[in-house]
Amino acid sequence: MRIRTFVALAVVGVAGIAVATGYGVLHHVPDLLSPDECRASVAGHEVTLATEQAENAALISAISVQRGMPARAASIALATGFQESKLYNLESGDRDSVGLFQQRPSQGWGTREQILNPYYSINAFYDALEKVDGYETMRITEAAQEVQRSGYPEAYADHEADARVLASALTGESAHVFSCSVDEQGSASKKVGSNGLTHRAETVRRDIEAAFGDQTATPVGDGGRAFEVTIDQVGHGWAMAQYLVAMADRLSISDVTYDGHIWSSGSSSKDGWTTASGAGSARLRVSVHR
Secondary structure, eight states: OEEOOOOOOOOOOOBOBOOSOOTTOOOOOOSOOOTTEEEEEETTEEEEEEHHHHHHHHHHHHHHHHHTBOHHHHHHHHHHHHHHHTTOEESOOSTTOBBTTTBOGGGTSOOHHHHTSHHHHHHHHHHHHHTSTTGGGSOHHHHHHHHHOOSOTTGGGGGHHHHHHHHHHHTTSSSSOEEEEOOOOOOOOOOBOTTSOBHHHHHHHHHHHHHHOOOOEEEOOGGGTEEEEEOSSHHHHHHHHHHHHHTHHHHTEEEEEETTEEEESGGGGGGOOEEOTTOOSSEEEEEEOO
């Protein structure tokens, strides 16, 4: 059985990975996505994921950004996740291995319950990676092996190219190159809370803070369905924007607008990011379904 629920715990921190491509990659994700599918396209290399895989990849990358680690860290973590679990939060595995990285309670990674919480397991992986001297310049498979101590030390190399593409997109190194095909969601309570947001919008705000740390979020009308997040760096803005696209199905997100581009759910989601006039880089706007 696969676990998809994300529990918003206090996040220890996040590590990001530097990838060769940067903001100069400007092409849009192709409009060939199937329902419940996500895709990243960087420098001619494409990676396609199921929605659940994309959610986990986005969280792995977001936590790397929040921890202030180099983008290289996210590439290492993503390659490890691909090899160990195909980026699914697995309830079982070899012997007592569980979770995204198939960490073992018997080997000191934590309790089974802790490891099955992706916030915990991702931070535990990064905690171990930070103790690896020189991981930033190691081959990805070598750094992953230093953390995992696998019986197949070269296996992580099979996933390096895909991991680099996802890390480049989801840590914000490459702009508007990650998109998902997401159906429109049904209606929910329109009651606006004391913070000016509906329950759905407040859930998104809390999710952002669980992944990226404290943020300055301001309601922007629309019946409490929308808010803006203040962005201090364009790279961080694109990390958050593409994270929200990955989480759009789970969080009932209808639109994400940032840095001259907009992503919308429903039939438009297959088009990926499109241009949006008046959308600057100092604020990211997110709206949820009614």
